[in-house]
Amino acid sequence: MIGGRRARVAAIAVVAAAGALIALGTGAPSGAYWTATATPAPTAAGTGQWCASPDTTVASNEAIKLGDVATATGTNGRVAIIPVADNAAWGGGTANGVLTVTLWSCQDGSIVPAPAELANTVRITSWQYESTSTDRAFLAGTTSTVAPSSRLSPSSTLGSRILSLAQSASVSQLVGTQPLSRYSWIVAGGRSASAPTAAPTASCVLVVGLVCTVPVTNTSGGDDAFSQAFDTTPWNGSTTVAYRAATYAAQTPTGWSSGGGFNGCPSLSLLCTPTAANVTMTATAASDATLYASTNGNLLQWLVVQWNATSTATLTDDLVVQVSFT
Amino acid sequence: MAITAAVLGALLIGGVPSYASFASSVNGAQLRILSGTLGATISAPSVGTASIATAPSRVVVRPGTPGMVPGVQSQTLTYTVTNTGSARAPASASVRVLSTAVTDAAAWTAIRPSLQVTARIGSDPAVAVATTATGIDATVTSTAAIQAGATTPVVLTFTLPASSGGVDLLTALLPSAGTSSGLSIRSILAMQPQVTLTQVPVMAP
Numbered sequence: 001m002i003g004g005r006r007a008r009v010a011a012i013a014v015v016a017a018a019g020a021l022i023a024l025g026t027g028a029p030s031g032a033y034w035t036a037t038a039t040p041a042p043t044a045a046g047t048g049q050w051c052a053s054p055d056t057t058v059a060s061n062e063a064i065k066l067g068d069v070a071t072a073t074g075t076n077g078r079v080a081i082i083p084v085a086d087n088a089a090w091g092g093g094t095a096n097g098v099l100t101v102t103l104w105s106c107q108d109g110s111i112v113p114a115p116a117e118l119a120n121t122v123r124i125t126s127w128q129y130e131s132t133s134t135d136r137a138f139l140a141g142t143t144s145t146v147a148p149s150s151r152l153s154p155s156s157t158l159g160s161r162i163l164s165l166a167q168s169a170s171v172s173q174l175v176g177t178q179p180l181s182r183y184s185w186i187v188a189g190g191r192s193a194s195a196p197t198a199a200p201t202a203s204c205v206l207v208v209g210l211v212c213t214v215p216v217t218n219t220s221g222g223d224d225a226f227s228q229a230f231d232t233t234p235w236n237g238s239t240t241v242a243y244r245a246a247t248y249a250a251q252t253p254t255g256w257s258s259g260g261g262f263n264g265c266p267s268l269s270l271l272c273t274p275t276a277a278n279v280t281m282t283a284t285a286a287s288d289a290t291l292y293a294s295t296n297g298n299l300l301q302w303l304v305v306q307w308n309a310t311s312t313a314t315l316t317d318d319l320v321v322q323v324s325f326t
Numbered sequence: 327m328a329i330t331a332a333v334l335g336a337l338l339i340g341g342v343p344s345y346a347s348f349a350s351s352v353n354g355a356q357l358r359i360l361s362g363t364l365g366a367t368i369s370a371p372s373v374g375t376a377s378i379a380t381a382p383s384r385v386v387v388r389p390g391t392p393g394m395v396p397g398v399q400s401q402t403l404t405y406t407v408t409n410t411g412s413a414r415a416p417a418s419a420s421v422r423v424l425s426t427a428v429t430d431a432a433a434w435t436a437i438r439p440s441l442q443v444t445a446r447i448g449s450d451p452a453v454a455v456a457t458t459a460t461g462i463d464a465t466v467t468s469t470a471a472i473q474a475g476a477t478t479p480v481v482l483t484f485t486l487p488a489s490s491g492g493v494d495l496l497t498a499l500l501p502s503a504g505t506s507s508g509l510s511i512r513s514i515l516a517m518q519p520q521v522t523l524t525q526v527p528v529m530a531p
Contacts, residue, residue, distance in 0.1 A: 034364035034415055034525040038407070042426055043371050044513035045401055045484050046433070048393030051509055052496035053384040055489075106386040235388045235509065239500070317383040 051106035051239050053320040062091045062148045063104075063322040066122070067315035069305050071154060073163065079306040081152040081159055084126065085291050085299060086281035086325045089147035093285055097325025098278040099126065099245040099301060101186045103193075105226040106239055106318040121308045122225045123218045124187035124321070126245055126279065127162050128297030146291045148323070152302065165216070166304040172213040184247040184279045184301065187225045189215055193241045199276040202248055202262075206271050212262060214248060226319065244326065245279035249297060281325050364417055365410035366523040368480075371403040376483065385496055393511055396440075396495040397488025405480040407521050409472040416471040417523035419447050421480050425461035427516040434461075434514050436499060440490035445519075448478040455482075461515060471526045480521060 054063035069080040084099065086092035101124055144150050154163040165171060171183050185191065189200030204212040227241050250263045264275035282298045284291070291300045305321055307313070373392055381387050381398045394401045409417050423445050428434045438459070444452035447468035455464045472478050489495055500509065 034411070034417075035522055036364045036366035036411070036417070037520060037522045038366040038368040039518060039520045040368050040370050040405060042516040042518040043373065043403055044429065044515070045403065045425075045482075045517050046393050046430065046512045046514035047437070047486075047499060048375075048391035048395050048399070048401075049388040049509055049511055050381070050391070050395045050398070050496070050500075051386045052494075052500060054497050055382070055384065055494045058492075058494070106384070232386065232388075237509070239509070318386065320384070 049235055051318075053104035053106060053239070053318040054322055056317075056320060062324065063320050064148065064305070065315070065317060066305075066307065066319040066321060067317065069307065069321075071151070073154060073167070073306065074308075077306065077308045079154055079163060079166075079304065081154060081162055082148070082303045082305070083144070083146045083150055083152065083291070084281075084301045084303045084323060085146045085286075086283045087146060087285065087291070089145060090323060090325075092281070092325045093283050095325070096280055096283050099184070099186070099281050100242055100324045100326045101245070101303075102240050102242045102322045102324065103187070103226045104240050104318065104320040104322060107226065107316070121218050122187060122305075123166070123216075123307070124225075124243070124303070124305050125166050125216060126184040126186060126301040126303045127165060128182045128184075128249070128301060129295045144292075145288050146300065162302050162304060166306065168216050170213050170215045170217075172211060182249065182297070183214065183216065184245045184249070184297075185214075185216070186243045186245045186303075188217060190217055191225070191243060193225055193227055196241055196243050199246060202274050204265075204271065204273060210262070210265065210272060212248070212274060242326070245301075246276045247279050247297075248274040248276055251277060251280075251298065283325075363412045364415040364523060364525055366417075366521060367408045367410055368519075368521050369406040369408075371405045371482075371517075374402045374404060376400040376402055378485065379488075382488075382496075391511070394437075394484055394486045396486040396499060400483050400485040402484075403482040403517060405482075405519065405521070406477050407472070407480055407523070408477045409474050409523055411474045411523075411525075416473045416526045418467070418469050418471060418526050419478060419480070420465055420467040420522050420524070421445055421447060422463070422465045422520040422522070423455050423482060424463050424517070424519055425515040426518045428461050428514065429516055430512055430514045433499075433512050435459075437486060437495075437514065440486055440495060442485040442487075444483045444485075446479075446481045446483075448472075452481070452483065462517075472523065480519065482517065482519065 054061060056063045056065045056068070064080070069078045071079055073079045084090060086097060152159045152162070154160060165183070185200060189198065191198045200215045200217070202212045202214045204210055225241065227237065227239050248262050262272065262274035263277050265272035279301065280298060281301070284299055286299070294300050303323065375392065377399055378397055381395070385398070387395050387398055392401065407419055411417065423443070438457055441457060443455040443457060443462060445455050445466040446452040447466060448470050450468050450470065453466045455462060455466065486495055
């Protein structure tokens, strides 16, 4: 019957249309869903290129900005005299180590701030007490700590004597005097970034006794103490130079020689060339008072950081002096 | 028969359908309804950076350098995901944030305690992604629908702070510091995320 067949076709069409309109319904559909996955080629993730010097604003840091060496010693001269011990305040106290100063910079080549000659006028030395000196008497009762933040005034009795030695062109050791036995060179005596381990020549002659003269000079002329290898164009190079303190002073297991002897030279030598040795600091938990009273150069050293220029220099924050025990 | 067909149609409209295709036994004919096809593509990433803060005065950053600089810039990998399906197949995305290799084991060990990794799909908020000793393998999902033919970004961000646990990362992570071999870019991970698009349920009109 034509009418009946037409009705069946219509019903099927209704069902089919309803089915086409419903892909999935509400509630919790069940059954299969289309998924598709894609993966790209691998790509690297990592760190970029930068240069950095230590953050000297950290209170416990043993790093000092060269620009913070601000006590004037004359026209355009600056100095800091700092007590150093291998103790907790200096980030040590657990193992013996050679007194080391690391210079950091992110400058291109030599130190850039004017004047340019600042590059070779940085001098860092360290000094030990004379055993019979009364200079340190003023330290009795001091509340100063043996720590990176402490400074000895260069106008104090001890400070003026240390500064006088540190600013001299050379030190000579005569019988009965002990300046040379107190002297350690770090960034001095002709050392430079390209020759960080050089030892100044000790010229010795027999006079009344053995007399040796050792230069206490800046870095070599035309060279500088900071890294010379770092370039920003092209981006390449290192940023640190480490200098280990050395001395001609005779060191014994119990302390530096109170007689002012030279290392490798008996005190009554007719002629002798002293031998340089590293300044090995002894790890200590001694109190500040004990350290200040000690004449043992392996327990306490007075670090002198100084720079000079022909005009006022503006030093950038990346020029940093960092003390450690290596 | 017409009444039966109409009832069947009504049940389909008001019930809980589950299949992408169904068959009607009316007159033995078979009807198949398809909800559409689904496909996905993902581009190679655009490698970029996001600024965190101005570099301190003791720091010099090479202009235009890619990669993380602690406390100064993050590294971003931005992928474009496309739904290449037919008109009836909108989809949501899930991303398996996956590293296929640690290419610098020493650097990974050094940075991992401080590293922050996030993943963001489209306009969703960025989600933190955990790291392991062997790399990264975590999944982030989104419920936002991506229409057929449309794209959505997937952004992975890698960030290091300037310091962590009292350690100055700007000096501690200096590559080759103190040596003469230069301060170079360090590739630490090989990233190869996997994106999965899943069909989104469509309400019946």
